[in-house]
Every structure is written in C-alpha cells, then in structure tokens.
Amino acid sequence: MPVATPEQYAAMLDAAQEGGYAYPAINITSLTTINGALKAFAEAGSDGIIQVSTGGGSFASGTAVGDEAFGAIVLAEATHLLAEKYDILVGLHTDHCHPQKVDSFLRPLLDASRKRIAEGKGPLFNSHMFDGSVVELDENLEISKELLKECTELNIILEIEAGCVGGEEDGHDTSGLPAEKLYTSPEDMMQVYETLNGIGRFMFAATFGNVHGAYKPGSVKLKPTILRDGQKVVTDKYGAEAEMDLVFHGGSGSTLEDIRETLDYGVVKMNIDTDTQYAFTRPIVTHMCENIEGVLKIDGEVGNKKVYDPRGYLKKGEQGLCDRLKVACDDLLSSGKTIFGKV
Numbered sequence: 094m095p096v097a098t099p100e101q102y103a104a105m106l107d108a109a110q111e112g113g114y115a116y117p118a119i120n121i122t123s124l125t126t127i128n129g130a131l132k133a134f135a136e137a138g139s140d141g142i143i144q145v146s147t148g149g150g151s152f153a154s155g156t157a158v159g160d161e162a163f164g165a166i167v168l169a170e171a172t173h174l175l176a177e178k179y180d181i182l183v184g185l186h187t188d189h190c191h192p193q194k195v196d197s198f199l200r201p202l203l204d205a206s207r208k209r210i211a212e213g214k215g216p217l218f219n220s221h222m223f224d225g226s227v228v229e230l231d232e233n234l235e236i237s238k239e240l241l242k243e244c245t246e247l248n249i250i251l252e253i254e255a256g257c258v259g260g261e262e263d264g265h266d267t268s269g270l271p272a273e274k275l276y277t278s279p280e281d282m283m284q285v286y287e288t289l290n291g292i293g294r295f296m297f298a299a300t301f302g303n304v305h306g307a308y309k310p311g312s313v314k315l316k317p318t319i320l321r322d323g324q325k326v327v328t329d330k331y332g333a334e335a336e337m338d339l340v341f342h343g344g345s346g347s348t349l350e351d352i353r354e355t356l357d358y359g360v361v362k363m364n365i366d367t368d369t370q371y372a373f374t375r376p377i378v379t380h381m382c383e384n385i386e387g388v389l390k391i392d393g394e395v396g397n398k399k400v401y402d403p404r405g406y407l408k409k410g411e412q413g414l415c416d417r418l419k420v421a422c423d424d425l426l427s428s429g430k431t432i433f434g435k436v
Contacts, residue, residue: 095176095177095179095180095181095182095183095433096172096173096176096182096183096184096185096215096219097140097182097183097184097219098215099215099216099219099248099249100436101182101432101436102182102184102219102220102250103250103294104432104436105140105182105184105432106250106296106338106361106362108430108432109361109362109427110336110338110359110361112426112430113356113357113426114356114361114425114426114427114430115341115355115356115360115361115362115363115425115426115427116139116140116141116142116184116361116362116363116425116427117139117141117142117363117365117418117421117422117425117427118141118142118143118144118186118340118362118363118364118365119141119142119143119144119365119366119369119414119418119421120144120145120146120149120188120364120365120366120369121143121144121145121149121168121172122145122149122152122153122168123152123153123168124171124175125407125410125411126369126373126411126414127143127168127171127172127175128175128411129373129410129411129412129413129414129415129418130143130183130414130415130418131143131172131175131176131178131179131181131183132411132415133414133415133416133418133419133422134179134181134183134418134422134431135179135180135181136415136419137418137419137422137423137427137428137429138181138428138429138430138431139181139422139427139428139429139430139431140181140182140183140184140427140430140431140432140433141181141183141184141418141422141427142183142184142185142186142362143172143183143184143185143186144185144186144187144188144364145164145165145168145169145185145186145187145188146187146188146189146366147161147165147188147189147190147194147198148161149164149165149168149188150162150163150164150165150166150168150198151164152164153165153167153168154167161194161197161198162197162198162201162202162205163201165187165198165202166201166202166205166217169185169205169217169218170217172185173185173217180431180433180434181431181433182431182432182433184219184220185217185218185219185220186218186219186220186221186222186252187199187202187218187220187221187222188222188364189222189224189254190221190222190223190224191224191225191227192223192225192227192228192236195223195236195240199221199223199240200243202217202218202221203221203243203244203247203249205217206218206247206249207247210247215248216247216248216249218249219249219250220244220249220250220251220252220296221240221244221249221250221251221252222251222252222253222254222298223236223237223240223251223252223253223254224253224254224298225237225253225254225255226254226255226256226300230255230281230284233253233255234253234255234284234285234288234289237251237253237288237289237295238288238289238292241253241289241292241293241295242292242293244293245292245293245294250293250294250295250296251293251294251295251296252295252296252297252298252340252362253285253289253295253296253297253298254297254298254299254300254342255277255281255282255284255285255297255298255299255300256276256277256278256281256299256300276300276301276302276316276319277299277300277301277319277323278323279322279323279325279326280326281299281323282297282299282323282324282326282327282337283323283326283327283330285297285299285337286327286331286335286337290331290335294338295337295338296337296338296339296340296361296362297337297338297339297340298339298340298341298342299319299320299323299339299340300342301315301316301317301318301319301320301355302314302315302316302319303315303341303342303343303344315347315351317351317354317355317358318358320339320355320358320359320360321357321358324336324337324339324358324359336359337359338359338361338362339355339358339359339360339361339362340360340361340362340363340364341355341360341362341363341364342364343364344363344364344365344368345365345366345367345368349424352424352425353424353426356425356426363421363425365418365421368417368421369414369417369418369421371417372413372414372416372417372418373410373411373413373414374410374413375413376406376409376410376412376413377406377407377409377410377413379409380400380405380406380409381406384397384400384401387399387400387401388400388401
C-alpha cells in the first residue's frame with residue numbers, strides 16, 4: 094500500500110535523515126492536485142508527503158459545507174485509493190493547525206484514525222502539525238505534549254512549530270511581526286527537545302527567517318545556521334541520537350544554496366505550496382488566453398466545448414504541478430531514493 098504504514102513513514106524519515114535529503118510536502122486541495130503530486134513522485138522515483146491545510150479541507154468539502162476536518166478526511170481517503178497505482182511511498186500529513194482549531198480540526202481527524210484502526214486499518218494520516226507559535230512557548234509546549242501523547246497512541250507523528258513563519262497563509266497573517274520572531278533560538282530548541290523527548294516521535298518546524306508566499310530570489314533572508322546552532326546545543330548535551338527531524342516552511346523564493354544547506358542540519362521535510370499553486374494555474378491561464386473565443390460565448394456565439402471542458406485545462410494544470418514538484422524533488426535530493434519495496 095503506497096500510502097506508508099506508520100513503520101514505513103518512520104523509515105522514510107530515518108532514510109532522509111541518514112541520507113542527507115528531504116521530502117517535498119505538497120499541499121493538495123482536489124483529486125487533480127493529488128494526481129499531479131503522485132505522478133510527480135512516481136516519475137522522480139521519490140517518496141514524498143501529501144498534506145492538507147485547514148483551508149484545503151474546507152475547499153474540498155464544498156462551498157455548501159465548508160467543513161475543514163470533513164474535507165481533509167475526503168482528500169485523505171482519496172489519496173489512500175489513488176496511491177495504490179504507484180510504486181513509491183507517500184506520507185499523509187496535515188499542515189498548520191492553530192490552537193483555536195485543535196478541537197474542530199485536529200481531534201476529529203484523530204478520531205477518524207481511531208475508527209480506521211478499530212477496523213483493522215492503519216491511521217488515516219501519518220502525521221499532523223500543531224502550530225502553537227501564536228502563543229507563548231510554554232503554553233505551546235504544554236498543548237504539544239498532550240497532542241503528542243494522543244498521536245503516539247495512534248502511531249502518528251506530531252509536527253510542532255516554535256518561532257513564527259512570516260507572511261500569510263490560509264487567512265493567518267504574521268506579516269507584521271518583528272524580525273526577531275522569525276528566528277528560533279538555541280534555547281527554544283533545547284526547551285522543545287527536553288519537553289517532548291521520550292513521549293513520542295515528533296518533527297520540529299524551527300524558524301530561521303522563513304516567510305510564506307511568493308518572493309523574488311534573495312528577498313527572503315534565511316539564516317540556516319540557526320538550525321545548525323540549535324541542533325548542536327541539543328546534541329552536545331544529549332548525544333548525536335538527539336538530532337531532531339526538522340521541517341522547512343515558507344521555502345518560496347529561497348535559493349538552492351540555502352535549501353541544500355538546511356539538509357546538512359537535519360531538515361527532512363520541506364513544504365511546497367505557493368510555487369506549485371502557480372505551476373498549476375499558469376498553464377490554465379495560457380489555455381484560456383489562447384482559446385478565449387472558444388471558452389467564452391462571445392456575441393451570442395456557441396463557443397467551443399472542447400476548450401471549455403474543464404477536463405482539458407485541468408489536465409494541463411495537473412502536468413504543470415507535476416513538473417514543478419519534480420524540480421523540488423531534485424532540489425531536495427530525494428529523486429531516485431524511494432524506499433518502496435525495501436521496508
């Protein structure tokens with residue numbers, strides 16, 4: 094089953110950590126974006142992570158429903174079915190969930206996993222993100238501890254964040270934060286490790302200047318050495334085995350040099366959303382511009398069904414997303430490194 098079992102997902106993260114590469118984690122919102130992601134991973138020979146945000150879940154549930162958790166379940170179940178056609182492994186993950194949405198989004202998804210496990214299946218998702226960066230670190234970690242206990246009981250990994258990613262995503266805007274809030278300190282990294290170590294496996298989105306959104310190369314001032322310094326503080330005290338699985342958020346506009354440098358410091362997952370959104374939309378816009386008279390019924394004409402059939406232009410969007418995601422696999426050095434069939 095190409096949606097990874099909990100054991101396979103752990104092996105994926107271990108392989109990335111030991112091999113010095115990371116997985117692209119792409120946000121999906123529809124069957125078309127799921128298919129584009131699966132095609133990309135398969136053609137790249139890369140395992141990968143498919144993730145759902147609260148906004149993506151709401152969109153997938155339909156405008157008449159607008160239920161974030163329900164839509165996430167629909168997308169996850171569809172991914173379980175569609176992934177069976179491919180010879181790579183994918184992990185299923187949920188993106189930023191802030192404290193006010195834990196009960197309405199995260200816990201219903203944990204309940205869905207409990208139901209699947211009771212039926213003899215694996216959990217619905219392999220990992221979830223709790224983003225407590227909007228509250229003080231002590232409160233963030235108290236909530237994270239309780240959620241990590243719940244996740245561990247279901248063989249699910251929890252991703253947490255300390256420090257804030259700048260910019261705006263899914264209606265959460267941190268663009269007005271002072272610059273120092275965009276950088277996680279070594280002391281914060283030590284507190285995260287000491288609080289969560291021993292409860293269960295977790296990933297850590299430490300921030301080093303990351304910003305959500307689209308920016309020209311060089312506009313985002315990343316400091317990857319923050320990850321190096323934070324990891325060193327922890328491993329100097331607790332040994333090499335204490336190196337944490339780190340996550341890179343807000344990578345749009347990052348240089349390849351910065352991306353590759355983070356791999357040396359324990360990054361095993363990099364979120365990609367803004368760039369693949371554009372890659373999906375761009376060929377659709379081209380299709381519309383090139384076929385404007387057929388798409389629109391101008392001056393009482395009948396148009397051209399072949400060019401306004403959504404399947405035609407959505408296939409182009411799927412391919413655009415696929416092509417961009419394969420670039421991400423190359424950038425993160427995951428291409429050709431699937432562990433499908435090996436674990």
